[in-house]
Amino acid sequence: MVYSTFLAASIPLTNEWTPLVAIVMIVCNIIAIAIGKSTMSKPEAGKALPMPEMFGGMGFASLLATTSFGHIIGIATLVLLSSYGLI
Structure with a gap:
């Protein structure tokens, strides 16, 4: 039980959601989609x-x-x- 309390105390808290957090996540998703489009050679046979x-x-x-x-x-x-x- 002491170990779990110590582990929870050592994890840093993150910031709350803000519009800047959303913008960063959207930009990262756009970058990932661009990487996926450039590296996938053929369309898949799925939906x-x-x-x-x-x-x-x-x-x-x-x-x-x-x-x-x-x-x-x-x-x-x-x-x-x-x-x-920075955030």
Whole structure:
């Protein structure tokens, strides 16, 4: 029990949600989608998105994968920016 209290005390608190946090997360997701579009060679055989011209032939699974990657990048970016005191 002492260990769990010590572990919770050592984790730094993060900032609350602000519009700047949302902007950082949106930019990170756009970067991840751009990386996904440039590295995926062929469209997948799965379910297509409603506007294929907007996403460059990406399917639903590809969009889900790239936005998941974008959230991972976004979380790392937000932790880094908050640790430097920029957010």
